[in-house]
Amino acid sequence: MAEYSFTHWDSETMLLPKEMPKPLCENPVSDGPLLRQLVELVRPGFKFDPWQAALIDHVLERYPDDWHDAKKRGRLRFRQVVIMVPRQVGKTEIAAAFALWSLALHGEKPMMYSIASTREQAEILFRRVKSMIDSQPALTKRFIATGTRGIRARKGDGGYEVRAGKEDALQGLPGVFVADELHLHKDIGSWQALVLGTSSLLDGQVLGISTAGDDDSDALRHLMEEGRRQQERFGFWYWFTPEGIEKEDPRFVLESNPAVHCGRIDLDEAMERVSSMPDAQAIRYVANRFVAQDNPWMPPQMWMQLPTAEVDLKSRVVFAVERTPSWTAATITAAYKREDGVIVTEVVASLVNPTQKVLEEKILALHRKYKPLKVFMRSASLKDLSDALRKRAVKTEFVTQAQLIPRYQSFFAAVQQKRVEHAHDEVVKRQLPSAVAKNSGDGYVLDNRASDIDAVISTVLAVTGAETTEIPAPQVLVVHT
Structure with a gap:
């Protein structure tokens, strides 16, 4: 069996985020390697990209046993996580992996809630998580799907549930949360309700993953500001193409898309897709930068x-x-x-x-x-x-x-x-x-x-x-x- 150890960021083998937190120590402890091993076990033939492996390992970093604050030793570092990547790099794979971590590996056996802004978005993630559960007999003995939007533990606590991204529907929910496409969530109050819900867990976490937004994406803008303050327990990873690079330039894709950089997605195909997009859409979904709500359409x-x-x-x-x-x-x-x-x-x-x-x-x-x-x-x-x-x-x-x-x-x-x-x-x-x-x-x-x-x-x-x-x-x- 392959060895699964902590994956460090390596600029020679992967495209690094332009903004990210530093690990707590030189040799971090993380749940990430075990999670990656589980995912690749239940999905034969699948393997995370190097950048995905590094991201998962850093997000699930734990405080070292000799940390100066004894209460934090061995605890999950990040209570809040925001990941910003361009479209079509494998966001669903990452979100599904964290959902599986909460279901199968989290020591407190919490409820895992997927916060979705649309039904279609929720069903895509649910189907991916369900397929991983169904493919492994050891997991089907522990969990059972309930309808089309939930998974429950057969015995004891724990499970997976889809919830609408509305503040009043999220109040008082203790658990672990994954919020997909944060740019579609308008109100920061929903995120704050999730953070409050995790406070009853020692290793509670709210994780959001998204492409860039527009003038209406108030919640995402607020979270970006929080992430850039480099708080110890707020993890912020952001891939983007800097301004000044035209969309006809291959760097427009290569500077922001780690999946293209590592070769999983063909650069020529990615450039062809960019060429058929209006400028504002290319800036938002490929360069992964914020745009105005209204933009000129076709020259x-x-x-x-x-x-x-x-x-x-x-x-x-x-x-x-x-x-x-x-x-x-x-x-x-x-x-x-x-x-x-x-x-x-x-x-x-x-x-x-x-x-x-x-x-x-x-x-x-x-x-x-x-x-x-x-x-x-x-x-x-x-x-x-x-x-x-x-x-x-x-x-x-x-x-x-x-x-x-x-x-x-x-x-x-x-x-x-x-x-x-x-x-x-x-x-x-x-x-x-x-x-x-x-x-x-x-x-x-x-x-x-x-x-x-x-x-x-x-x-x-x-x-x-x-x-x-x-x-x-x-x-x-x-x-x-």
Whole structure:
């Protein structure tokens, strides 16, 4: 069996955090090596990156037996831990490892609480922890999953439970806590409630892991300030790319991403992903630096440099429609996907001060003439129109706010990769500089409250709709003789 000893930070074999605490002594004592051994036992073939091993060992550092304060000897050093890493480096692996430590190795057998801001986020971590428990008979004898969001000890104390990140739901909970994506937690009161809950344990710990946030990430900003004070029992590890390095430079990724630095993630693939991201998203999720809540979306020149093409309305097109919030204007856009994979789009109608009935009749007229495969619209703005058109045999698809987030990202990538051609419509050209990306969870949406961007949004819906809509196979008439 491999030897598991304390992993020190080594700048020759790993990318070190630019901000981190120093160990208490030259040869630290830690629960980390034993935890890593357990994780790699229950996940055959899996091995932590060197930087992950060092991080886990330092987070679970204990006070040495000869520490000057006798009450702290042998106790877990850090009561609060904040880890800031860019996206897609293995945050879930790290969070799941600490959850397993609390369940299987923590001497006080506490409850371990996963604090999640979204259900999807909670389920990802729960499934990872559950799979590790299920894969090892010795652990399944000790623990049993209860539903889809909890694990309980079969005998005695201890377990795992998912909780919402709201202060009133966290008051008075004694245990160990892992909070994922701290940038989504708005209120520092929730964190403070967790810290208070750990005070009844000798080795209680609140651990948060996150990418950088924006202007609304008050809790994360507060915790960064606390971490930078270099308090003995507050651990803060932060990987980021300094300002002044452009996203076209490989250092933009290499300075912040320890998974790329160690070779687990390919640099060329990482750079390709960066190139298809708006600047603010790249700074936040790759360089791991804070950004504003609202940011310019697409540089107009990126759109205007695309080749000119007009939609062949006799082809199998899709339509999309969007209105302004006050109904001062509406735009109908067409798009279709050519055999070479390029999507061609064009505005086919711009309406001033329309009513829903006028918009409905205009779409019906276009539908009768061109027979589009589908008509896309946002559910937040035009669900009633969608319902009315369906009653008149028009196939529609309304897109929710959550579904829009990946569509904006896909559209931006398609434009950046020059997989889109368009008619250079004046209305899109005029509106594009006003399109502002507003952070929403781990993505962004376009904010249409400050400026009219109905033509931009309808173009996004049309292009992404053409990308995903399957063209039905032609009907073959079989004549039996």
